């Protein structure tokens with residue numbers, strides 16, 4: 001099974017257990033003027049819908065057709081109009097440029113994350129912000145993962161092209177998962193590797 005098929009299957013089985021409850025975006029975007037946003041690995045579009053509701057012009061990209069189907073349906077129901085595309089973010093090609101790029105819990109394992117980050121970061125406008133959040137490597141132990149599958153802030157920074165790093169740290173979030181979510185089985189506290197960077201102007 002390819003990774004793409006894995007995600008499609010996961011969404012078909014229980015999309016609610018794939019989507020990651022957001023705990024970070026509100027504080028990130030509160031001080032940013034609205035503009036164009038790219039949500040990389042957007043899943044069922046929860047974050048894209050959130051931004052759309054605040055006036056952002058959002059493009060969501062995910063390689064799972066089923067996730068994009070669910071995202072388009074959710075946008076229709078919510079009455080907002082983000083644009084969604086089915087594509088591999090590591091090779092996706094666009095001439096559009098964005099004020100904000102989000103990559104939330106969507107990084108592939110290890111060094112495979114670099115092509116996704118580099119290919120999407122090149123679409124960042126001068127002065128624009130890229131925000132990456134993913135499970136910190138220290139979560140490998142409680143979750144029984146190989147540490148190589150996860151990232152820490154320093155490793156993510158190394159994958160960024162020429163951008164000014166504004167934040168690179170581990171944020172601890174309590175009550176990450178609802179009580180019926182199997183991802184919270186070893187405790188609902190999550191350690192999240194967060195990197196925020198800007199493309200310099202000029």
Ligand SMILES: C[S@@+](CC[C@H](N)C(=O)[O-])C[C@H]1O[C@@H](n2cnc3c(N)ncnc32)[C@H](O)[C@@H]1O
Pocket residue numbers: 007008018019020021040041042043044046047061062063064067087088089090103104105106107108116
């Ligand atoms: C854990 S889900 C997170 C979804 C969403 N960002 C969220 O915060 O709920 C990871 C998503 O990344 C997508 N993804 C992983 N690698 C991808 C790639 N190379 N191109 C496009 N989407 C990818 C998966 O299909 C999946 O929808």
